[in-house]
Amino acid sequence: xxxxxxxxxxxxxxxxxxxxxxxxxxxxxxxxxxxxxxxxxxxxxxxxxxxxxxxxxxxxxxxxxxxxxxxxxxxxxxxxxxxxxxxxxxxxxxxxxxxxxxxxxxxxxx
Amino acid sequence: xxxxxxxxxxxxxxxxxxxxxxxxxxxxxxxxxxxxxxxxxxxxxxxxxxxxxxxxxxxxxxxxxxxxxxxxxxxxxxxxxxxxxxxxxxxxxxxxxxxxxxxxxxxxxxxxxxxxxx
Numbered sequence: 001x002x003x004x005x006x007x008x009x010x011x012x013x014x015x016x017x018x019x020x021x022x023x024x025x026x027x028x029x030x031x032x033x034x035x036x037x038x039x040x041x042x043x044x045x046x047x048x049x050x051x052x053x054x055x056x057x058x059x060x061x062x063x064x065x066x067x068x069x070x071x072x073x074x075x076x077x078x079x080x081x082x083x084x085x086x087x088x089x090x091x092x093x094x095x096x097x098x099x100x101x102x103x104x105x106x107x108x109x110x
Numbered sequence: 111x112x113x114x115x116x117x118x119x120x121x122x123x124x125x126x127x128x129x130x131x132x133x134x135x136x137x138x139x140x141x142x143x144x145x146x147x148x149x150x151x152x153x154x155x156x157x158x159x160x161x162x163x164x165x166x167x168x169x170x171x172x173x174x175x176x177x178x179x180x181x182x183x184x185x186x187x188x189x190x191x192x193x194x195x196x197x198x199x200x201x202x203x204x205x206x207x208x209x210x211x212x213x214x215x216x217x218x219x220x221x222x223x224x225x226x227x228x
Contacts, residue, residue: 031215043116043203043221044154089153093215098144098205100153 002027004092006101013080014109021075021104023090028068032093035064035075037086080108113137114206116220123194123227130190131223133204139184140206144217148201160187194227
């Protein structure tokens, strides 16, 4: 049974800092891994989708890496801004079965 | 492209009544749709998978008679919470897979529906 763990559960950083969010999964037989952002009381915003054959994806200040063999993914946020404050969810996609991590609540202080 | 809408965005109902939530794919045909539930400060939990024209597949522990799912067309799936109780209060999110891009397994998520049962 696939289990997805996100560390840390919460993170508070000053504006401008570079940071790394971690996601680990127990079953390496995945199709894709996707990172989402969720603002309080809102739905999901897709940030990056990494297919199983890829090692990383980049979008603006965001970079996500995937290491299937070790069951790990990281989301790197460069030069963090207060607007980045949100919960970041990692989702592991095995066919049509998607398992979400519990999320990392990020707070960027101005 | 790849927009999924949900209606309503918020609903408050009395205990014992039924509530229907709609999930629509606006610019693609969704052969498969998913329904998730999210409790406060927790992650999303898959409730069921629905395929157009067939019965939904429910996850273990989800009452199929309480959470009725209908996927009658390639652009619409509905979730009906029957005889709602306060413990059904939650954030319900749907997602859809583009039938033309099914091989990518990418899901497009709706904005969610906040259900409050009083």
